Amino acid sequence: MTERIVIVGYGMAGARLAAELHARGGDRKVTVLGAEPHRAYNRILLSTLLAGKIGEPDVELVEVAGQGADVRTGTAVTAIDRAAREVRTADGDRHGYDHLVLATGSRALVPPLPGLEPLPDRVVPFRTLDDCRRILAAARGARRALVLGGGLLGLEAARGLAARGLDVTVVHPVGHLMERQLDEPAGAVLAGTLGGLGVRTRLGVTATGVAADADGIRLDLGDGDSLTADLLVLSCGVRPDTALAAAAGLAVDRGVVVDDRMRTSDRRISAIGDCAQHNGTLTGLVAPAWAQARVVAEVLTGADPLVRYRPRPVVTRLKAAGIDLAAMGDAAGAPDGGGPVEELTFADPARGTYARLRIRDERLTGAILLGDNPAVGTVVQLFDRGAPVPSDRRSLLLGRAFGAAPAAPAASPALMPDAATVCQCNDVSKGALVACWRAGARSAAELSAATRAATGCGGCRDAVAGIAGWLAEVDPAAGHQEPSTDRVEVAG
Numbered sequence: 422m423t424e425r426i427v428i429v430g431y432g433m434a435g436a437r438l439a440a441e442l443h444a445r446g447g448d449r450k451v452t453v454l455g456a457e458p459h460r461a462y463n464r465i466l467l468s469t470l471l472a473g474k475i476g477e478p479d480v481e482l483v484e485v486a487g488q489g490a491d492v493r494t495g496t497a498v499t500a501i502d503r504a505a506r507e508v509r510t511a512d513g514d515r516h517g518y519d520h521l522v523l524a525t526g527s528r529a530l531v532p533p534l535p536g537l538e539p540l541p542d543r544v545v546p547f548r549t550l551d552d553c554r555r556i557l558a559a560a561r562g563a564r565r566a567l568v569l570g571g572g573l574l575g576l577e578a579a580r581g582l583a584a585r586g587l588d589v590t591v592v593h594p595v596g597h598l599m600e601r602q603l604d605e606p607a608g609a610v611l612a613g614t615l616g617g618l619g620v621r622t623r624l625g626v627t628a629t630g631v632a633a634d635a636d637g638i639r640l641d642l643g644d645g646d647s648l649t650a651d652l653l654v655l656s657c658g659v660r661p662d663t664a665l666a667a668a669a670g671l672a673v674d675r676g677v678v679v680d681d682r683m684r685t686s687d688r689r690i691s692a693i694g695d696c697a698q699h700n701g702t703l704t705g706l707v708a709p710a711w712a713q714a715r716v717v718a719e720v721l722t723g724a725d726p727l728v729r730y731r732p733r734p735v736v737t738r739l740k741a742a743g744i745d746l747a748a749m750g751d752a753a754g755a756p757d758g759g760g761p762v763e764e765l766t767f768a769d770p771a772r773g774t775y776a777r778l779r780i781r782d783e784r785l786t787g788a789i790l791l792g793d794n795p796a797v798g799t800v801v802q803l804f805d806r807g808a809p810v811p812s813d814r815r816s817l818l819l820g821r822a823f824g825a826a827p828a829a830p831a832a833s834p835a836l837m838p839d840a841a842t843v844c845q846c847n848d849v850s851k852g853a854l855v856a857c858w859r860a861g862a863r864s865a866a867e868l869s870a871a872t873r874a875a876t877g878c879g880g881c882r883d884a885v886a887g888i889a890g891w892l893a894e895v896d897p898a899a900g901h902q903e904p905s906t907d908r909v910e911v912a913g
């Protein structure tokens with residue numbers, strides 16, 4: 422009998438799983454049920470859309486679920502009947518399953534403030550394409566905008582609105598910005614950089630209420646002050662969407678609890694992406710969501726029944742024009758675990774530059790690099806691979822060579838080790854791109870199509886183009902030098 426797989430949620434994880442299942446072939450019926458009214462899209466790129474750098478057609482996912490799957494958009498699942506092995510939808514349909522995958526993602530958190538229930542017209546969270554459309558509609562003709570929340574997404578929204586000419590203020594309850602990724606001095610340097618780009622910050626102050634009328638929005642603050650604007654964007658964090666799982670009696674903590682094969686407490690039900698909690702951790706990022714989709718596809722198709730999900734180190738980057746920021750590991754807080762730790766910092770606030778490295782046993786356990794630092798690619802590689810750091814640390818901290826320190830590698834794909842991860846979202850190494858070239862790909866677009874590199878956040882597009890350019894020059898098919906090296910270099 423044909424196996425029936427039902428995927429609840431047509432977002433980045435659900436769409437990827439359907440594509441992964443299709444790619445593995447076989448006789449199974451895949452049904453994708455998505456609450457949003459449109460086809461799955463690249464949610465990561467909403468910040469770039471808000472900033473006006475791309476248009477709506479550009480947020481389409483490169484691989485949308487469609488081929489081989491029965492995709493129902495605008496179809497919210499309202500209940501799971503585990504005994505009957507079927508799900509019910511808001512329009513009264515029932516879909517039977519042999520295996521069910523929950524990919525319900527997260528919801529934007531709306532803070533419990535007076536004046537936000539119901540949400541006034543020009544007060545908008547920032548999570549979905551429809552949210553983005555509403556923000557853009559409200560921004561048209563607006564002069565001033567407020568953003569509640571100075572985390573990563575709040576700052577991306579603020580920078581995007583400022584780039585559209587709005588006067589923007591970010592209100593954040595903590596004493597410094599992006600406190601999950603940054604320490605206090607880095608937060609202060611970032612606030613200065615944002616100030617220069619037209620984004621004001623009000624830090625260490627809570628919002629106490631919102632009042633909205635035809636004239637605009639008023640945000641009341643805990644220090645007695647009030648701010649007024651034409652638009653208020655809420656960026657107060659997200660919560661995994663676990664309601665369906667909890668109502669069905671599955672084990673739920675902060676997210677739906679899963680094992681290494683992404684199975685929930687019911688072996689016929691898996692969970693992936695933002696809604697899943699693996700090993701006590703919620704991810705909230707696309708790279709783990711896509712890695713989890715791959716694991717479930719391997720398990721369900723029997724392609725690799727022994728496969729296990731293994732989390733990789735996370736690197737956070739801010740997608741905001743004029744701000745270069747990469748943060749990773751434990752650099753923002755106390756060191757993880759024991760053992761002597763080496764801390765290195767460099768700050769030049771006037772130039773918007775800050776760097777902090779934390780090293781233990783000759784390996785990076787965390788880093789913050791803010792502002793122009795040519796070593797960023799090398800630092801990310803060393804962190805990602807757990808590789809030893811160079812004996813002269815200054816090259817990493819300041820991004821240039823000292824004395825006999827080796828020259829910068831990031832500028833030259835030839836000097837990148839084959840194991841270096843080029844595309845974090847899809848976990849594509851330089852070696853995989855080289856292998857793909859050898860197999861016949863002849864341009865950056867063909868490398869992307871074959872490996873998926875640069876189809877997530879797009880942050881590695883230049884690196885993939887650089888590698889394609891280098892391979893074109895040294896193409897072994899033309900009988901020149903081997904396009905591969907295993908030298909580990911550090912930036913200088």
Ligand SMILES: Cc1cc2nc3c(=O)[nH]c(=O)nc-3n(C[C@H](O)[C@H](O)[C@H](O)COP(=O)(O)OP(=O)(O)OC[C@H]3O[C@@H](n4cnc5c(N)ncnc54)[C@H](O)[C@@H]3O)c2cc1C
Pocket residue numbers: 429430431432433434435454455456457464465466467468496497498499524525526527547548549574662665693694695696704705706707708710740878
């Ligand atoms: C503006 C923005 C920028 C971001 N930038 C980055 C970034 O740079 N890097 C990064 O790694 N991550 C980023 N993220 C996070 C990333 O988008 C998420 O980690 C990713 O989308 C998770 O995929 P998912 O499929 O689990 O959840 P989602 O993409 O949220 O998809 C879940 C889907 O399930 C649907 N659904 C929920 N309940 C039901 C139901 N009962 N029935 C049917 N459908 C249902 C929802 O409507 C939604 O369409 C960003 C997010 C936002 C909002």
